[in-house]
Amino acid sequence: MPEDSAALLDQNNIQEILNSDSSLDILLTRLKQSITTGEEFAKYIKKKAQIEDEHFTQLKKFAMQTKANFKTHQGKLKNDSFSNKLEAIISLDEKLHDVGNPYVKALTVMYDELSSLIATVSRSRKLIKDEAKKKEKDLGDACLAADKAKQKYYHLCDDLEKLKTSDPNKKSFSLKNKSVEQQEDDLSKKVDSADQDYKMKSTASKKLRDEVLVIHRPNNSKKLKNLILEMDIAMNVQLQKYATWEENLIMNSGVTISPIQSNKPSIKALANAIDNEKDLYDYLVRSERSVAPNKTLIPVEYVLHPSLAKNQRISKPFLNTSAPKNNHTNVAAAFNSKSHIIMLALGLGDSGTEAKSPSFYSSLDPASQSNTPELKGPKVLKTQISQPTFGVSIEDVIQYAGQDNVPYVVKKCFETIERYGLDLEGIYRTSGNKAAVQQLKDSIDQNFTNYLLIGSNIDGTNVHDADIVCVASLVKLYFASLPEPLLTNEYHQSFIETVKSLDETFIAKKLHHLVFNLPDGAYFTLRALIFHLNRVAEHQSSNRMTAKSLAIIWGPVILNDNSMNPQDLSYKSKVVEELMLIANEIFDPDE
Known part of the structure; x- marks a missing residue:
C-alpha cells in the first residue's frame, strides 16, 4: 500500500468514525x-478454469x-504440400493444449486459495461480530x-416530597393504618435504598x-479494518496473478503460432x-505409370473378309511417299493441339494470342519449358467479380457480406442509428x-466493403440530423429492394391472416x-430489425x-407486395406491432 494512502486512515475524521457507535456496523458491512x-x-475463476480446460482438452482431442482420420483415409485424401501443411497447422492445436494446461492449473490453485481466504475471513468476521455485539448488549442492558x-428513585423522591408538603391537619390513611410520620419514615428508607441502587447501576453502566x-x-x-485490508490486498494479489497468467497464455499462444526463432515456421508461413x-x-507425374490406353475406346479397323478378298485383283500397290508423311504430320499436330489445350487449362498458355503452330510438349515438368512462368503459391485472380448488396437475396448476400446471418449493411445502419439517432x-x-x-447505395453495390462508409462522416460531438436520416432511408431502401419480401412470399399471406384473429x-x-420456419437469413435479419425497432420505441418521449x-x-x-389497399396496410402494420410486442418470447434475448 502506498505511504500516502496508508496515512489517509489515520486522519482525525476517520478515527472519529472508527470510534463512533456506528463503527461496528459500518466496518462489518464493508467486510461483507x-x-x-x-x-x-x-x-x-472457477468457471473460467472449467471452460478453458474443456476448450484445450477438446482442441487436442479433435486435433x-x-x-488419425488423415491416416485412415490416406488413399482418399490429397497427398501433397497442402495436406502436409494442414497437418502441421492442426498439430499446433496440440501444442496450444500444452500452453493452456499450466494456465488451467494456475486458475484452479487461485480458486482454492480464494475459497480458503474467504472461509477464514468469514469465520473471523463472525467471531468479532459476536464478541462486539455481546459487549454492546451488556452495555445496553x-x-x-x-x-x-x-x-424508581425519582418516583420515590416525588412521593416523599408530596408527603412532606401535604397538610398535617388532614388525616392520611394507608393500607396498614400507619401515621404520616411512619409513612414518611418508610418512604425515606425506600428513597435511600433506591438511591444506592441507582448510584450502583449508573456507575456500572x-x-x-x-x-x-x-x-x-x-x-x-x-481487527475489522485489518481484516478488510487483508481481504482486499489478497484479492488484489490474486487479480495480479490472474493478469500475469492471462498475459502468459496469450503470449505463449502467439509464440506457438508465430515463433520468434527464424528456423521454426509460423502458421502463416x-x-x-x-x-x-x-x-x-x-x-x-505419379500417375504417369498408371496411364494405359482404354481398349474399349480403340476403333475397329475395317478388314475385308478373306472369302471376298480372293475375288479381288492381286496387284502391287503404288508407292506413295506423301501419305505416310501427311499421316504422321496430322497425328503430331493433333497431339500437340491436345497438349496446347492442356497447357491453357493449367494456365500455362498464352491467352492473349491465338494458337500458332504448337510446339511438342516433351515433359510434364513445367520448369522444363523456357516460357513457363514461375509457379509459386496460389495465383490471384486478375478480374474482380461484382457482388452487389442491394436487390440481392439475403441468403446470397450473407454468404459474402454478412455476419451472424445478417447483412453487413443492415447491422451497420442499425448500429449507427442506435449510437447517434435514437433521440x-x-x-x-x-x-x-x-x-x-443513391450515392451510398451505388458505392456499396460496387464493393460490399464500402458498408464501412455508413456513418463514417458523423461527428459524435456535432451530429447532423440529415446524416442520420440518410442512414435510415438507406436501410429502408435495402429492405424495399429485396427480390423477395423479408417475410418471404411463401409465408406472406399467413402472417396477414394470423393477425386478423382476435385471440392474442x-x-x-x-x-x-411462422417466424421459426423462415430461412436463416430472413430469421436473423428480422430478429435484428425487431429488436432495433424496440430500442427506437424506448426513446419515444424524445423521438x-x-x-x-x-x-x-x-x-x-x-x-412488400405492392398492394396499397388500406386494409392490407393496416394488417401489415399490425404484424410488425405484434412482433415487437412478443420479440423476447419468439427470439433469443438480444445481448
Missing part, C-alpha cells in the same frame, strides 16, 4: 462487501482425431437497568461504557508455403436526401411458428416514434 466480491471473483433505577470505548471498540475496529501447381504436377424526432418518418442515399394467444403462437408509428412505416416494407 469484500467477502461477497471475493466469492464472485472465485466463481469467475488428434483429425490427424446496564444502561437500561440504570435508567429504570433512576425512574459508565464502567461498561468506558470499557467499550477504550478497549473493546478500538480493538474490534482495528506454413499456409503460404503451399504450391498448388507443383502439387498438381507431382500428382500427374432524433421522426426517425424513419423523415426521408433522406435521394442523391446522397393464438396470434403469438402462430407468429412464433415521437411509438411502436405503432414504427409499425405503420415498416409493415409495408417487410411485407
Whole structure:
C-alpha cells in the first residue's frame, strides 16, 4: 500500500468514525462487501478454469482425431504440400493444449486459495461480530437497568416530597393504618435504598461504557479494518496473478503460432508455403505409370473378309511417299493441339494470342519449358467479380457480406442509428436526401466493403440530423429492394391472416411458428430489425416514434407486395406491432 494512502486512515475524521457507535456496523458491512466480491471473483475463476480446460482438452482431442482420420483415409485424401501443411497447422492445436494446461492449473490453485481466504475471513468476521455485539448488549442492558433505577428513585423522591408538603391537619390513611410520620419514615428508607441502587447501576453502566470505548471498540475496529485490508490486498494479489497468467497464455499462444526463432515456421508461413501447381504436377507425374490406353475406346479397323478378298485383283500397290508423311504430320499436330489445350487449362498458355503452330510438349515438368512462368503459391485472380448488396437475396448476400446471418449493411445502419439517432424526432418518418442515399447505395453495390462508409462522416460531438436520416432511408431502401419480401412470399399471406384473429394467444403462437420456419437469413435479419425497432420505441418521449408509428412505416416494407389497399396496410402494420410486442418470447434475448 502506498505511504500516502496508508496515512489517509489515520486522519482525525476517520478515527472519529472508527470510534463512533456506528463503527461496528459500518466496518462489518464493508467486510461483507469484500467477502461477497471475493466469492464472485472465485466463481469467475472457477468457471473460467472449467471452460478453458474443456476448450484445450477438446482442441487436442479433435486435433488428434483429425490427424488419425488423415491416416485412415490416406488413399482418399490429397497427398501433397497442402495436406502436409494442414497437418502441421492442426498439430499446433496440440501444442496450444500444452500452453493452456499450466494456465488451467494456475486458475484452479487461485480458486482454492480464494475459497480458503474467504472461509477464514468469514469465520473471523463472525467471531468479532459476536464478541462486539455481546459487549454492546451488556452495555445496553446496564444502561437500561440504570435508567429504570433512576425512574424508581425519582418516583420515590416525588412521593416523599408530596408527603412532606401535604397538610398535617388532614388525616392520611394507608393500607396498614400507619401515621404520616411512619409513612414518611418508610418512604425515606425506600428513597435511600433506591438511591444506592441507582448510584450502583449508573456507575456500572459508565464502567461498561468506558470499557467499550477504550478497549473493546478500538480493538474490534482495528481487527475489522485489518481484516478488510487483508481481504482486499489478497484479492488484489490474486487479480495480479490472474493478469500475469492471462498475459502468459496469450503470449505463449502467439509464440506457438508465430515463433520468434527464424528456423521454426509460423502458421502463416506454413499456409503460404503451399504450391498448388507443383502439387498438381507431382500428382500427374505419379500417375504417369498408371496411364494405359482404354481398349474399349480403340476403333475397329475395317478388314475385308478373306472369302471376298480372293475375288479381288492381286496387284502391287503404288508407292506413295506423301501419305505416310501427311499421316504422321496430322497425328503430331493433333497431339500437340491436345497438349496446347492442356497447357491453357493449367494456365500455362498464352491467352492473349491465338494458337500458332504448337510446339511438342516433351515433359510434364513445367520448369522444363523456357516460357513457363514461375509457379509459386496460389495465383490471384486478375478480374474482380461484382457482388452487389442491394436487390440481392439475403441468403446470397450473407454468404459474402454478412455476419451472424445478417447483412453487413443492415447491422451497420442499425448500429449507427442506435449510437447517434435514437433521440432524433421522426426517425424513419423523415426521408433522406435521394442523391446522397443513391450515392451510398451505388458505392456499396460496387464493393460490399464500402458498408464501412455508413456513418463514417458523423461527428459524435456535432451530429447532423440529415446524416442520420440518410442512414435510415438507406436501410429502408435495402429492405424495399429485396427480390423477395423479408417475410418471404411463401409465408406472406399467413402472417396477414394470423393477425386478423382476435385471440392474442393464438396470434403469438402462430407468429412464433411462422417466424421459426423462415430461412436463416430472413430469421436473423428480422430478429435484428425487431429488436432495433424496440430500442427506437424506448426513446419515444424524445423521438415521437411509438411502436405503432414504427409499425405503420415498416409493415409495408417487410411485407412488400405492392398492394396499397388500406386494409392490407393496416394488417401489415399490425404484424410488425405484434412482433415487437412478443420479440423476447419468439427470439433469443438480444445481448
